[in-house]
Amino acid sequence: xxxxxxxxxxxxxxxxxxxxxxxxxxxxxxxxxxxxxxxxxxxxxxxxxxxxxxxxxxxxxxxxxxxxxxxxxxxxxxxxxxxxxxxxxxxxxxxxxxxxxxxxxxxxxxxxxxxxxxxxxxxxxxxxxxxxxxxxxxxxxxxxxxxxxxxxxxxxxxxxxxxxxxxxxxxxxxxxxxxxxxxxxxxxxxxxxxxxxxxxxxxxxxxxxxxxxxxxxxxxxxxxxxxxxxxxxxxxxxxxxxxxxxxxxxxxxxxxxxxxxxxxxxxxxxxxxxxxxxxxxxxxxxxxxxxxxxxxxxxxxxxxxxxxxxxxxxxxxxxxxxxxxxxxxxxxxxxxxxxxxxxxxxxxxxxxxxxxxxxxxxxxxxxxxxxxxxxxxxxxxxxxxxxxxxxxxxxxxxxxxxxxxxxxxxxxxxxxxxxxxxxxxxxxxxxxxxxxxxxxxxxxxxxxxxxxxxxxxxxxxxxxxxxxxxxxxx
Amino acid sequence: xxxxxxxxxxxxxxxxxxxxxxxxxxxxxxxxxxxxxxxxxxxxxxxxxxxxxxxxxxxxxxxxxxxxxxxxxxxxxxxxxxxxxxxxxxxxxxxxxxxxxxxxxxxxxxxxxxxxxxxxxxxxxxxxxxxxxxxxxxxxxxxxxxxxxxxxxxxxxxxxxxxxxxxxxxxxxxxxxxxxxxxxxxxxxxxxxx
Numbered sequence: 276x277x278x279x280x281x282x283x284x285x286x287x288x289x290x291x292x293x294x295x296x297x298x299x300x301x302x303x304x305x306x307x308x309x310x311x312x313x314x315x316x317x318x319x320x321x322x323x324x325x326x327x328x329x330x331x332x333x334x335x336x337x338x339x340x341x342x343x344x345x346x347x348x349x350x351x352x353x354x355x356x357x358x359x360x361x362x363x364x365x366x367x368x369x370x371x372x373x374x375x376x377x378x379x380x381x382x383x384x385x386x387x388x389x390x391x392x393x394x395x396x397x398x399x400x401x402x403x404x405x406x407x408x409x410x411x412x413x414x415x416x417x418x419x420x421x422x423x424x425x426x427x428x429x430x431x432x433x434x435x436x437x438x439x440x441x442x443x444x445x446x447x448x449x450x451x452x453x454x455x456x457x458x459x460x461x462x463x464x465x466x467x468x469x470x471x472x473x474x475x476x477x478x479x480x481x482x483x484x485x486x487x488x489x490x491x492x493x494x495x496x497x498x499x500x501x502x503x504x505x506x507x508x509x510x511x512x513x514x515x516x517x518x519x520x521x522x523x524x525x526x527x528x529x530x531x532x533x534x535x536x537x538x539x540x541x542x543x544x545x546x547x548x549x550x551x552x553x554x555x556x557x558x559x560x561x562x563x564x565x566x567x568x569x570x571x572x573x574x575x576x577x578x579x580x581x582x583x584x585x586x587x588x589x590x591x592x593x594x595x596x597x598x599x600x601x602x603x604x605x606x607x608x609x610x611x612x613x614x615x616x617x618x619x620x621x622x623x624x625x626x627x628x629x630x631x632x633x634x635x636x637x638x639x640x641x642x643x644x645x646x647x648x649x650x651x652x653x654x655x656x657x658x659x660x661x662x663x664x665x666x667x668x669x670x671x672x673x674x675x676x677x678x679x680x681x682x683x684x685x686x687x688x689x690x691x692x693x694x695x696x697x698x699x700x701x702x703x704x705x706x707x708x709x710x711x712x713x714x715x716x717x718x719x720x721x722x723x724x725x726x727x728x729x730x731x732x733x734x735x736x737x738x739x740x741x742x743x744x745x746x747x748x749x
Numbered sequence: 750x751x752x753x754x755x756x757x758x759x760x761x762x763x764x765x766x767x768x769x770x771x772x773x774x775x776x777x778x779x780x781x782x783x784x785x786x787x788x789x790x791x792x793x794x795x796x797x798x799x800x801x802x803x804x805x806x807x808x809x810x811x812x813x814x815x816x817x818x819x820x821x822x823x824x825x826x827x828x829x830x831x832x833x834x835x836x837x838x839x840x841x842x843x844x845x846x847x848x849x850x851x852x853x854x855x856x857x858x859x860x861x862x863x864x865x866x867x868x869x870x871x872x873x874x875x876x877x878x879x880x881x882x883x884x885x886x887x888x889x890x891x892x893x894x895x896x897x898x899x900x901x902x903x904x905x906x907x908x909x910x911x912x913x914x915x916x917x918x919x920x921x922x923x924x925x926x927x928x929x930x931x932x933x934x935x936x937x938x939x940x941x942x943x
Contacts, residue, residue: 367926374919381912389909397916404923463870 301351303373308344311380315341334743338591339383339514342598346507347376349602349718354499356712357609368409375401379511388437388447391515395433395479398511399426402504406496418495425478425488433475439468449518456527466530472519473531479512480568483541490549493561498612501557502605505564506598513571513594521578521587535576536672542569543679550686556608556619559686560601563645566683567597570660573672577663586667589659591741596644596656596729603722604641607634610715624690626699635694637723644726646687647680652729652737659738770804787833791826798822812894 315337351372378397385391403426407419441447443465444455459465478485493501520531542565550562574590611634612619628635644653657680664673729737774797781793798821805814848856902910 367922371919371922371926374915374922377915378912378919381908387906387909389906390912393909393912393916397912397919400916400923401919404926408926463872467866467870 301348301355304344304348304351304376307380308341308348311337311340311344333384335514335517335587336384338740339510340380342510342595343376343379343383343507346503346510346598346602347372349606350499350503350507352714353502353606353609353718354497356714357499357612368405371401371405375405376507379507382511383514386449386518388441388449388452391449391518392430392434392437395511395515396430398508399430399479402500402508405500406492406504409497409500412495415495415497418492422488422492429475429478429485432471432478436468436471436473436475439464439471443468465527469527469530470534473534476512476516476519477535477538477572480509480516480572481542481565482538482568482572483545483565484538486542486546486565489565490553490558490561493564494555494557494618498557498605498609501560502601502609505560505605506601509564509568509571510594510598513575513590516575517578517587517590520575532576535572536669539569539572539576540672540675542566542572543676544682547679547682547686550683553686554620554622556621556624559621559690560604563683563686564601566679567593567645569679570657570676571597573664573669573676574660576672577660577667577669586663588738588741589656589663592734592737593656593660595737595741596652596726599722599725599729600641600644600653603637603719603726604645606715606718606722607638607641610634610712610719621690621693623700625693625697627694629699634719637719638694639691640723640726642687642691644730646684650727650730652726652734655730655734766807767804770800770807774800774804788830791829791833794829795822795826798826810894812898 315334375398378394378401380394382391382394382398385394403419403423406422407416409415437447440452440456443459443462444452446452446455456465456469474485481489493504496504520535546562546565546569550559550566553559553562571590571593574586574593577586577589608619611623624638627638640651644651647653647657661673661676664676777793777797777800781790781797784790784793798817802814802817802822805811805817
């Protein structure tokens with residue numbers, strides 16, 4: 276299935292016509308999405324291993340592929356209707372984009388550390404190029420270089436970790452490592468390997484000691500790619516991290532649990548405090564995404580705990596909620612910005628409710644959801660994560676997370692106050708001129724409905740979906 | 750002396766050889782970074798890669814050693830040299846490194862962390878070496894290094910192998926996208942610079 280995309284992608288370089296390419300891009304993604312959805316719906320609960328561990332068909336991986344392809348379709352459509360369209364819909368950029376997606380799909384569906392690493396590198400290297408050169412400006416190229424240098428170091432550390440793990444366990448299969456590493460858990464080389472792996476994963480998730488690239492890369496990248504980085508990359512890494520840490524490395528949890536707990540706590544406090552001071556919307560959401568990585572890390576840390584009932588579903592639930600909310604938020608931001616007015620500031624949102632009441636209302640819904648207020652999916656997802664952590668005796672971490680969540684309310688509410696209670700800035704009237712678009716309405720509307728439904732009458736449905744992924748991992 | 754991992758002990762050559770190579774690689778790697786002239790750096794890199802090949806050979810991985818010399822030292826670094834000469838790079842003018850107080854503090858903390866980590870790692874028991882199908886005896890019994898690598902690469906690891914080829918394709922496309930002179934892009938950049 277991933278090979279399908281790869282094949283189509285190579286054709287896409289031949290056709291240069293924008294209109295053909297646009298349609299082709301979308302259709303190939305939709306076809307791949309159809310296959311993934313089919314796999315997910317019809318596939319049994321069991322795990323099938325193909326290509327001697329290289330490709331693994333499981334509920335978790337299938338869900339990851341469905342999510343990634345869904346995000347890609349939405350992002351492609353969002354970019355195509357924005358001013359970035361002519362820059363994005365060039366043969367080589369689309370080809371890079373498809374190869375990034377192929378790398379992600381390979382990573383979420385693998386049981387093999389080599390494939391894991393190659394998939395990760397495909398996704399990262401493609402992203403470095405896309406960030407800097409889809410719309411080359413000084414700031415985006417600076418972002419790309421920073422992202423590239425730090426990302427390469429992180430990849431090297433991750434590979435180092437994999438190397439140590441292989442040296443002590445003699446296996447590259449993730450499912451075999453779990454049993455093998457338990458016998459050598461006290462070996463310092465094994466510990467070093469696990470810690471290095473955790474550091475690499477932490478970097479890609481943008482947890483706090485390794486978060487330096489995030490704000491710059493998010494701000495410098497064209498907004499369409501920012502949302503892709505914030506959602507699809509996160510889905511990929513979280514699914515990969517679940518594979519690695521849940522039940523497979525849980526035998527050596529005494530090694531990685533304190534470190535992961537520290538990273539989660541540091542992200543929650545630090546990122547939320549940093550976000551308070553941000554003026555640029557994209558930087559604000561970059562720090563907010565670090566904070567949300569912190570919640571996901573909290574739930575990941577809960578996997579090392581005593582009871583193993585709630586953690587993975589709560590994490591998957593949180594991931595889905597975060598992806599939907601982010602897509603909605605960034606769809607609105609992309610709709611508002613244009614060629615002359617990119618990188619919106621928080622102040623630019625002033626009085627949005629007067630000019631575009633519906634947009635402002637949906638933005639407010641997303642803000643409430645990100646802040647974790649009751650009628651939305653954001654609340655339920657936080658509730659599940661805290662519940663999972665509490666049932667594993669992680670009181671201190673939950674307290675930290677609650678404090679971080681309280682801090683975060685300030686900057687989310689600040690945006691709402693700006694939108695609803697201030698007068699619009701007349702100088703911006705001419706600058707922000709969004710075009711009417713059915714697609715934006717559809718995407719934002721869909722996200723609002725899912726966010727509200729997930730918070731009111733349908734959390735059970737999502738939870739059942741999330742729970743079904745864990746059957747295989749035990 | 751530190752207790753070395755067993756897969757080094759069990760090799761044909763002694764620990765002394767490993768120490769020699771390890772020390773040389775460290776020194777030469779430092780020279781690569783410290784040299785002010787890019788051509789010198791690149792030449793040291795060649796030496797470094799040769800030494801690395803020696804290390805592989807001392808661990809009985811002759812195939813990897815040969816590939817290391819052919820591909821890295823032979824092809825890639827020579828390309829480096831070509832690029833350096835084409836670009837006509839001059840010696841780096843940066844004289845000394847200066848650290849601000851926070852940078853120095855961060856460096857010190859990292860260094861202490863590194864020392865603690867190294868100490869803890871080497872104090873413990875060494876790993877038992879590579880087990881199962883990849884021990885030196887098993888490889889010899891199965892037809893040698895090259896045969897084993899080929900078999901693994903084209904059977905068990907065919908999927909990552911194919912993916913890696915796509916990764917390289919991706920890197921090429923990315924490099925061309927970055928390097929190519931596009932009129933639209935050029936005007937955009939100039940607009941930005943103005």
